[in-house]
Amino acid sequence: MKILNGLPFAALLLLTACNQATTPADTASAKPVDKPVATVNGEVIGHNMYEFYVKNTVGKPSSELTAEQRGQALDNLVRGEVIAQEAVKQGLDKSGDASSELALSRLQILQQAGALHYLDDKKPSEAEEKAEYDSQVAQMPKTEYHARHILVKTPEEAQKIIDQLKKGAKFEELAKKFSTDSSKDQGGDLGFFSPQTMVPQFSAAVEGLKKGEYTQTPVQTQFGYHVIQLIETREKPVPPFDQVKDRVAQILQQKKFRDYEDDLIKQAKIEKYLDGGSGSSSGAGAASPSPASKPGQ
Numbered sequence: 001m002k003i004l005n006g007l008p009f010a011a012l013l014l015l016t017a018c019n020q021a022t023t024p025a026d027t028a029s030a031k032p033v034d035k036p037v038a039t040v041n042g043e044v045i046g047h048n049m050y051e052f053y054v055k056n057t058v059g060k061p062s063s064e065l066t067a068e069q070r071g072q073a074l075d076n077l078v079r080g081e082v083i084a085q086e087a088v089k090q091g092l093d094k095s096g097d098a099s100s101e102l103a104l105s106r107l108q109i110l111q112q113a114g115a116l117h118y119l120d121d122k123k124p125s126e127a128e129e130k131a132e133y134d135s136q137v138a139q140m141p142k143t144e145y146h147a148r149h150i151l152v153k154t155p156e157e158a159q160k161i162i163d164q165l166k167k168g169a170k171f172e173e174l175a176k177k178f179s180t181d182s183s184k185d186q187g188g189d190l191g192f193f194s195p196q197t198m199v200p201q202f203s204a205a206v207e208g209l210k211k212g213e214y215t216q217t218p219v220q221t222q223f224g225y226h227v228i229q230l231i232e233t234r235e236k237p238v239p240p241f242d243q244v245k246d247r248v249a250q251i252l253q254q255k256k257f258r259d260y261e262d263d264l265i266k267q268a269k270i271e272k273y274l275d276g277g278s279g280s281s282s283g284a285g286a287a288s289p290s291p292a293s294k295p296g297q
Helices: 010-022 024-029 047-058 067-089 098-119 124-141 155-166 169-176 182-186 200-207 241-267
Strands: 036-040 043-046 141-153 189-193 219-221 222-236
Touching: 036 047, 036 067, 036 155, 043 047, 047 067, 098 241, 124 241, 141 155, 141 169, 141 182, 141 200, 155 169, 155 222, 169 182, 182 189, 200 219, 200 222
Parallel strands: none
Antiparallel strands: 036 043, 141 189, 141 222, 219 222
């Protein structure tokens, strides 16, 4: 088993944030400080943080490590704390991107904690899961397409390839010779795919073809110009409920938390100043817009 030789950079940022975020006002309402495992210049490294670090570094609690490994893990935390304190002393927590990274890390961690707390007792019922499964299946595309293509840089190149196909040239050979796409070694073969996995212009062209047909004019996308041939189609297989049950539960929980977020947004007073706007407010208790404001501003 290997303990990391140093504290990860992200952990350094979070360690600094944890040490700097608590103010005397916060301390009164905070939980009692857990048992310290070390102090660095008076700053406590608590047992909870130590266990969290060990578990996230080696995937098991410190009780399952040797004394040497436990000591090395603590040394890593002490080293991180020393560096973090010096960085704060030099004002690095307020310079460059560090301040924004610390703030964003805090936001992301609290958002995740809020989601886990909210969803803790909201496990979807089997009836909810089956209803969501049926809804997802109904929205699934019913057909998958097997196609190949040749990608070139200009419409003129694509048109020349189409002209050669009309004269009897083999699509696969032209793909290997002219295509700039990584599929060229397979003769341009893309295998089976669903239309929504491709850019809209490509999907529309494929869906307009019959088996064996190729596009008669170049198809432009952000990647260049395509000549596309449809090989075959098939019905998209639908995975059984038991196979995707866990994923369906995740989708339901995401929706529940999204609704919870939306409710919080409605209750919050929010003012936006992006792009020099005069500020827009939303949510319960938000200030009424200025008489000079127009909808959308």
